[in-house]
Amino acid sequence: MFSKQTYINRRQTLKEKVGSGIILIFGHNDAPSNYPNNAYMFRQDSSFMYYFGQHRDGLVGVIDIDNDREYLVGNDIDIDDVIWTGFVPSVHDLAEEVGIHDTAPMDRLKHIIGTATEIHYLPPCRHDIMIQIGDLLGIHPAKVRESASLRLIKAVVDMRAVKTDEEIEEIEKSITVGYRMHTAAMKACNPGVSESYIGGVLAGIAQSYAYRESFPSIVTMHGEIMHSNPSTQPLEAGRLLLCDAGAESIDGYCSDHTRVTPISGKFTQQQRDIYTIVEACHDLVIEKAHPGMKWLDMHLDVCRLMATRLTDLGLMKGNPEEAVRAGAHTLFLPHGLGHMMGMDVHDMEGLGQIHVGFDDEVRPSTEFGLECLRCGRRVQPGWVMTDEPGIYFIPMLIDKWKAEGKYLDFLNYDRIEQFRNFGGIRIEDDILITDTGCRVLGKETIPYHIDDVEDFIS
Amino acid sequence: MFSKQTYINRRQTLKEKVGSGIILIFGHNDAPSNYPNNAYMFRQDSSFMYYFGQHRDGLVGVIDIDNDREYLVGNDIDIDDVIWTGFVPSVHDLAEEVGIHDTAPMDRLKHIIGTATEIHYLPPCRHDIMIQIGDLLGIHPAKVRESASLRLIKAVVDMRAVKTDEEIEEIEKSITVGYRMHTAAMKACNPGVSESYIGGVLAGIAQSYAYRESFPSIVTMHGEIMHSNPSTQPLEAGRLLLCDAGAESIDGYCSDHTRVTPISGKFTQQQRDIYTIVEACHDLVIEKAHPGMKWLDMHLDVCRLMATRLTDLGLMKGNPEEAVRAGAHTLFLPHGLGHMMGMDVHDMEGLGQIHVGFDDEVRPSTEFGLECLRCGRRVQPGWVMTDEPGIYFIPMLIDKWKAEGKYLDFLNYDRIEQFRNFGGIRIEDDILITDTGCRVLGKETIPYHIDDVEDFIS
Numbered sequence: 001m002f003s004k005q006t007y008i009n010r011r012q013t014l015k016e017k018v019g020s021g022i023i024l025i026f027g028h029n030d031a032p033s034n035y036p037n038n039a040y041m042f043r044q045d046s047s048f049m050y051y052f053g054q055h056r057d058g059l060v061g062v063i064d065i066d067n068d069r070e071y072l073v074g075n076d077i078d079i080d081d082v083i084w085t086g087f088v089p090s091v092h093d094l095a096e097e098v099g100i101h102d103t104a105p106m107d108r109l110k111h112i113i114g115t116a117t118e119i120h121y122l123p124p125c126r127h128d129i130m131i132q133i134g135d136l137l138g139i140h141p142a143k144v145r146e147s148a149s150l151r152l153i154k155a156v157v158d159m160r161a162v163k164t165d166e167e168i169e170e171i172e173k174s175i176t177v178g179y180r181m182h183t184a185a186m187k188a189c190n191p192g193v194s195e196s197y198i199g200g201v202l203a204g205i206a207q208s209y210a211y212r213e214s215f216p217s218i219v220t221m222h223g224e225i226m227h228s229n230p231s232t233q234p235l236e237a238g239r240l241l242l243c244d245a246g247a248e249s250i251d252g253y254c255s256d257h258t259r260v261t262p263i264s265g266k267f268t269q270q271q272r273d274i275y276t277i278v279e280a281c282h283d284l285v286i287e288k289a290h291p292g293m294k295w296l297d298m299h300l301d302v303c304r305l306m307a308t309r310l311t312d313l314g315l316m317k318g319n320p321e322e323a324v325r326a327g328a329h330t331l332f333l334p335h336g337l338g339h340m341m342g343m344d345v346h347d348m349e350g351l352g353q354i355h356v357g358f359d360d361e362v363r364p365s366t367e368f369g370l371e372c373l374r375c376g377r378r379v380q381p382g383w384v385m386t387d388e389p390g391i392y393f394i395p396m397l398i399d400k401w402k403a404e405g406k407y408l409d410f411l412n413y414d415r416i417e418q419f420r421n422f423g424g425i426r427i428e429d430d431i432l433i434t435d436t437g438c439r440v441l442g443k444e445t446i447p448y449h450i451d452d453v454e455d456f457i458s
Numbered sequence: 459m460f461s462k463q464t465y466i467n468r469r470q471t472l473k474e475k476v477g478s479g480i481i482l483i484f485g486h487n488d489a490p491s492n493y494p495n496n497a498y499m500f501r502q503d504s505s506f507m508y509y510f511g512q513h514r515d516g517l518v519g520v521i522d523i524d525n526d527r528e529y530l531v532g533n534d535i536d537i538d539d540v541i542w543t544g545f546v547p548s549v550h551d552l553a554e555e556v557g558i559h560d561t562a563p564m565d566r567l568k569h570i571i572g573t574a575t576e577i578h579y580l581p582p583c584r585h586d587i588m589i590q591i592g593d594l595l596g597i598h599p600a601k602v603r604e605s606a607s608l609r610l611i612k613a614v615v616d617m618r619a620v621k622t623d624e625e626i627e628e629i630e631k632s633i634t635v636g637y638r639m640h641t642a643a644m645k646a647c648n649p650g651v652s653e654s655y656i657g658g659v660l661a662g663i664a665q666s667y668a669y670r671e672s673f674p675s676i677v678t679m680h681g682e683i684m685h686s687n688p689s690t691q692p693l694e695a696g697r698l699l700l701c702d703a704g705a706e707s708i709d710g711y712c713s714d715h716t717r718v719t720p721i722s723g724k725f726t727q728q729q730r731d732i733y734t735i736v737e738a739c740h741d742l743v744i745e746k747a748h749p750g751m752k753w754l755d756m757h758l759d760v761c762r763l764m765a766t767r768l769t770d771l772g773l774m775k776g777n778p779e780e781a782v783r784a785g786a787h788t789l790f791l792p793h794g795l796g797h798m799m800g801m802d803v804h805d806m807e808g809l810g811q812i813h814v815g816f817d818d819e820v821r822p823s824t825e826f827g828l829e830c831l832r833c834g835r836r837v838q839p840g841w842v843m844t845d846e847p848g849i850y851f852i853p854m855l856i857d858k859w860k861a862e863g864k865y866l867d868f869l870n871y872d873r874i875e876q877f878r879n880f881g882g883i884r885i886e887d888d889i890l891i892t893d894t895g896c897r898v899l900g901k902e903t904i905p906y907h908i909d910d911v912e913d914f915i916s
Contacts, residue, residue, distance in 0.1 A: 031489055031491075031498065032583040032584060032808075033489075033498070033501045034501050034503065034504055034583065034710070034802050034808065035583050035802055035804065035806075035807045035808030036583045036807075036808060037804070037807060038673050038802070038803065038804065038807075039674070040489065040491070040498040040499075041498075041674060043491045043492050045492065046492055082852075082854055082855075083683075083684060083792055083852060083855065084683070084684045084685045085683065085684075085685055085686075086680060086683035086686055087854075125490040125492065125493050125494045126490060126585070127584070127585035127586040127588070127589055128585040130585070130589070131585055131588070131589065131599050131600065135600075141589050141599060142589065142593075194666075194668070196665060196666055196667065196668035197666040199665050199666070199668075200661075200662040200663060200664070200665035200666025200667070201662060201666065203658075203661050203662055203665045204658040204659060204661055204662015204663070204665070204666075205658060205662070206658070207654060207657050207658035207661045207662070207688075208652075208654055208655040208657070208658025208659065208662075209654065209658070210652070210654035210657075210688070210689075210690045215496050216497070216499060222544060225541075225542070225543065225544035226541060226542045226543075227542045227543055228543075228544055230665075230668070231668075232668045252492070334541055344492050344493055344496070345496065346493065346495070346496065348493075349493045349494075349495060349496075350490075350492065350493030350494060394540075394541060396540055396545070397540075397541065
């Protein structure tokens with residue numbers, strides 16, 4: 001948690017941006033895993049934490065702009081619960097900690113709203129909150145997300161997108177934990193060890209620091225499958241292991257890194273050929289990213305470098321610039337260059353990617369490859385972005401495109417066939433857009449230059 | 459997964475028990491953590507796994523008893539998803555694996571139900587399923603749980619309560635993982651290490667075997683708080699660390715154990731005095747539990763032994779039998795002796811504890827202490843129960859009762875005051891009710907006799 005004044009200031013700014021009406025920010029409830037009392041690890045709503053700071057379940061923050069009042073709404077815990085959960089501060093004490101003087105039990109929420117007609121809320125991701133809002137406002141739960149307040153969404157995105165120094169400090173703490181997770185995973189990456197063993201190392205280290213994984217870790221010899229969770233498969237000498245994992249603090253600040261480690265300890269020549277292209281693309285972003293540049297252009301710069309280098313390697317052919325314009329490179333890179341990161345690992349994705357990553361100038365695309373770009377608009381100082389280019393050989397996609405005769409002018413399918421079982425490589429770091437360019441976040445770099453990786457794990 | 463025939467037989471038995479109508483068993487969907495695409499680790503519904511075996515999200519099993527047809531309902535995954543998740547078998551293939559020939563996409567579910575009026579479903583714990591059932595049957599989501607089919611609940615409880623040999627084998631595999639978790643935690647239990655570090659060890663080991671924790675691990679120097687999750691507090695020499703944790707396989711089979719470790723490596727005399735009472739209570743269950751006995755009686759036997767020994771120690775006074783009848787012992791043991799365990803760590807708790815642990819002969823109690831007894835009825839061969847007595851010194855409860863002058867004939871508050879900061883001790887193992895008595899499950903015993911514990915961690 002930050003200082004009381006931080007939360008007071010944030011709510012003040014939000015009030016000014018939204019201008020009128022009542023703002024409701026719903027905190028999360030416990031999420032049942034397999035029965036009501038067996039909950040997943042509690043994860044507070046990020047916007048609730050941003051404006052109301054508290055981690056307890058069952059709270060709703062209310063900002064009544066028209067009457068200039070703020071409330072923290074929630075039920076206190078009684079003696080019977082204390083036996084099970086220990087001492088829990090009262091809702092009143094939680095409210096005071098973040099500069100709010102009025103509280104109320106949950107059954108008073110409807111009364112607080114009263115007859116107000118201008119009610120702003122954010123689109124919830126949890127179905128219990130959809131039911132709660134639905135009941136409160138007389139909407140079907142399935143319609144609750146689409147009735148969320150665009151004005152509130154835009155105000156929240158504006159504010160949360162630009163990270164303050166104290167937020168960057170929190171992100172860098174998460175990156176320190178992420179560093180420990182990744183370097184331990186790299187050291188543990190040996191033939192015969194299972195993918196799930198590496199997954200256990202990542203989860204165990206995150207939790208040992210009272211952090212959690214910022215998303216389900218991707219640990220796989222099949223790097224070409226974007227979201228492949230660890231299997232019980234033993235690691236095979238000669239293959240690569242892709243780990244995409246991050247840490248998240250109790251306050252929600254995230255890290256997100258990807259490293260690829262040769263299971264035998266050394267990269268083969270074929271692996272070096274592809275790895276060095278991804279490495280160059282990754283480093284291009286660090287060199288070029290600066291405020292005011294469209295992230296879409298940064299993405300396309302990376303695609304052109306990738307296409308040029310894949311052409312040198314004989315996997316692509318023709319003019320690389322034309323190939324990228326046509327979309328041929330998306331066989332190898334079907335996803336976007338990176339996303340905003342903050343209190344959510346895909347920052348504010350739940351508020352609608354179109355509001356986070358796009359604006360009137362840069363609209364989202366429906367083209368294959370570009371439709372997965374999570375951000376296109378001009379980046380600003382204080383934004384944290386992931387830099388995560390990758391090259392993948394996806395057998396089903398190769399077969400499909402080959403059968404369809406797609407991009408025959410730009411893709412050398414015979415050569416591609418030699419990489420059929422290669423897997424995939426991605427290198428990912430988190431960067432801060434500064435006033436003049438960008439800075440890679442984190443006090444220590446998780447090794448990623450080829451020689452550094454081989455040295456580190458030897 | 460078990461054999462195809464196992465699932466066919468289970469559904470056949472269920473059909474016979476329910477007799478008529480249509481049974482709907484809803485599988486789980488992904489549960490969002492902080493935005494729709496950032497899901498918690500997928501956890502399938504246990505009853506869905508029991509009858510339909512499959513682990514994929516977005517499935518519903520249908521057993522139309524009246525027309526003697528079975529369906530697996532769910533949507534197939536297309537090529538775009540394959541890039542993100544890898545190859546996923548078709549719903550048809552998943553159905554065939556468990557002996558079902560008819561499948562349908564989700565938007566056909568309403569059509570399959572048709573005009574049937576006798577629809578049986580289980581009370582869901584997830585709010586997305588409440589909305590889904592609500593829409594399907596025209597009920598408000600908040601009313602869905604109470605409209606569940608009692609006949610179906612009772613049939614499922616009857617079947618799932620009695621574990622087959624192959625299920626016991628799965629539980630014992632989970633216990634093997636639980637053994638590794640607990641023994642590693644005991645070895646890591648040293649002054650200066652944080653509670654969360656031990657939590658990381660438990661989570662990391664579970665996941666390294668492709669298991670998960672069967673519930674959020676309780677790791678605490680404050681054993682008197684029943685559900686205390688690990689803090690960042692460093693372990694203090696002289697105190698005890700209570701770890702209550704278990705493993706759960708992908709098929710949902712659980713383990714659940716509690717051990718208490720002296721952080722300094724040796725128990726103090728005061729700790730020995732309390733520990734040996736809990737140990738004796740724990741061992742009494744192993745000695746006495748047998749089929750046909752009311753679990754409520756087993757609980758009360760343990761309470762009487764505990765009260766007798768606490769009287770010897772001067773913490774209680776008067777006649778122990780009368781003290782237990784009056785409820786004075788619940789200051790020390792405010793929870794029940796144990797619960798059924800299986801595919802849920804509190805087995806089938808989501809179906810309603812009253813249907814799982816009670817019957818016409820033994821009704822649940824509302825008295826303090828007894829209201830937390832999760833099972834009272836006669837245990838049967840094949841049931842798996844936890845044996846988990848504990849003694850706790852809960853400062854807020856002691857102060858409250860003392861101020862109220864409660865049980866002055868049975869409680870020696872002056873002596874209790876000397877244990878004010880003691881914490882709490884619980885010892886927990888999982889037992890199988892056999893034809894003649896019971897058997898402690900697990901190939902190896904996590905050390906719990908005082909000398910064994912001290913030897914093991916030295």
